[in-house]
Amino acid sequence: MAGRRARKNMSATWRIGILFSRSGITAVTESEHFFGTALAIEEINAGGGVLGRQIEPIAYDPAGDPEAYRSLARKLLTEDDVNVIFGCSMSGSRKAALPIVERHNGLLWYPSIYEGFEYSENVLYTGATLNQNTFALADFIMQRYGPRIFMAGSDYIYPHESNRVMRDLLECKGGEIVGEHYVPLDADERTMRRLMKEIEKAEADAVFSTVIGRSAQKLYGMYADAGIDREKRPIASLTLAESEIRVIGPERCTGHVLSAPYLATVENDENHRFIRALTARFDGNAMATMWSQTAYAQIHLFARALELGETLDTHRLGQAALAVDYMSPEGRLHLDPENRHVWSTPRIGVANAKGQFDIAWESQVQIRPDPYLASIRFEEPWLRSS
Structure with missing residues (x-):
């Protein structure tokens, strides 16, 4: 060696x-x-x-x-x-x-x-680790949209763990999980339509999605086709980026929310x-x-x-x-x-008609990574301003 x-x-x-x-x-x-x-x-x-x-x-x-x-x-x-x-x-x-x-x-x-x-x-x-994106997002969606959240994810470790943490955060702050549904990594049209029916039935204030890849692109397209008011009831995620919006269509993604340290509008x-x-x-x-x-x-x-x-x-x-x-x-x-x-510096963006994110909130300081969630109390407020 x-x-x-x-x-x-x-x-x-x-x-x-x-x-x-x-x-x-x-x-x-x-x-x-x-x-x-x-x-x-x-x-x-x-x-x-x-x-x-x-x-x-x-x-x-x-x-x-x-x-x-x-x-x-x-x-x-x-x-x-x-x-x-x-x-x-x-x-x-x-x-x-x-x-x-x-x-x-x-x-x-x-x-x-x-x-x-x-x-x-x-x-x-x-x-980013979960304390650098999920914590701020939990406060943001409850403050701006409401406490009733539907959780959707792809069926592998990251969505299950992210949703587990998000559930704990929301419930500590008085939120309610009104549904939780997982799909295969490369889910077909029929499977995604079943998920979409569950989302429509729940009538949640927002959807927290950890669905990824081609399945996520199908989900966002179906959400637009369902005619749900995205300004009032968006999909909030940690993964929807500008490149996927371009594939889906900017006009079909306005109002959706992304929590990430980097947005192209920084x-x-x-x-x-x-x-x-x-x-x-x-x-x-x-x-x-x-x-x-x-x-x-x-x-x-x-x-x-x-x-x-x-x-x-x-x-x-x-x-x-x-x-x-x-x-x-x-x-x-x-x-x-x-x-x-x-x-890193947590930020939250709301998708606009140009396929970019308007920055709705950003931390004024860098946040130390806490991959074990060992030093943060879930019930404390994370968003200081919006």
């Missing part, structure tokens, strides 16, 4: 692995991960690379198959002379790849929101530059979203850590990453040294 590390550090490039699905049920969101990653690598290489060496990506498309994530992670670590991987989006893909990454002492940079309750010395988590110079660069590089085919921005930001975090640590060695690079402070398009980012998750 030590010999392999030494040979790697003597090579002419910094070789890294990329594992995002550009096909399959999450093709829209994971393609955004890929575009953000590619843009950041190109920017860094155009600026001379890191310590005079270019970043060399080796990319594979697992097509949304957890077993493919597992086998391709193994291939990167054992055949492609890679030690650092950027990838995975769904929790199922992360959990499939993680034992391989740990067994071969690699380092996974994971850019997606997730359910928390995980720690690994072989992972850096750069997406006002700062770095975000304006990021949007211009992404649009120019991919000729409008890529969009600035929570998916592309987080993947973009973690490559820049990595480059700064690599400059500090001067090595791809898992431990030394990971320690260097904990010392990095980076001004990203979403705002200042840095990793928490105790849990290896990123500090």
Whole structure:
């Protein structure tokens, strides 16, 4: 192992692995991960690379198959002379790849929101944890729309855990769950229509949805067809981003709510530059979203850590990453040294007719990641203003 590390550090490039699905049920969101990653690598290489060496990506498309994530992670670590991987989006893909990454002492940079309750010395988590998106959303939907909430989700770990936390939050604040329904990851039309009938029957004040991928696109389309007043009874989620709105149709998504640290309408110079660069590089085919921005930001975090640590060695690079402070398009980012998750700024947006989000609320301070929900009382108010 030590010999392999030494040979790697003597090579002419910094070789890294990329594992995002550009096909399959999450093709829209994971393609955004890929575009953000590619843009950041190109920017860094155009600026001379890191310590005079270019970043060399080796990319594979697992097509949304957890077993493919597992086998391709193994291939990167054992055949492609890679030690650092950027990838995975769904929790199922992360959990499939993680034992391989740990067994071969690699380092996974994971850019997606997730359910928390995980720690690994072989992972850096750069997406939001539940206390950085769900807590504010619970207060927002109750204050603005009402206490009766229907919960819909795809049938895997992230929706079940997110809905469990959301249920606890709402019930602690006097809310009522009027229905809870799960569908397969790639649900067919008939299954989604059954879910839609349950939603209509419940007549909830809002729907909290953790349905993802193609199934989510069907759900939003059916919600529009049902004629429900989205200004008064929206779908609120942690995942609906600008790229999926473009697929569904902006006019069919107005009024829906997203809670995320990044929205393309964030006002700062770095975000304006990021949007211009992404649009120019991919000729409008890529969009600035929570998916592309987080993947973009973690490559820049990595480059700064690599400059500090001067090595791809898992431990030394990971320690260097904990010392990095980076001004990203979403705002200042840095990793928490105790849990290896990123500090971030929660925001809530309401979809408009242009396919973007009007920012309805944002935190005035960065929020420390609490992946175990160990230091927060559920009944405390989270939204200070709206």
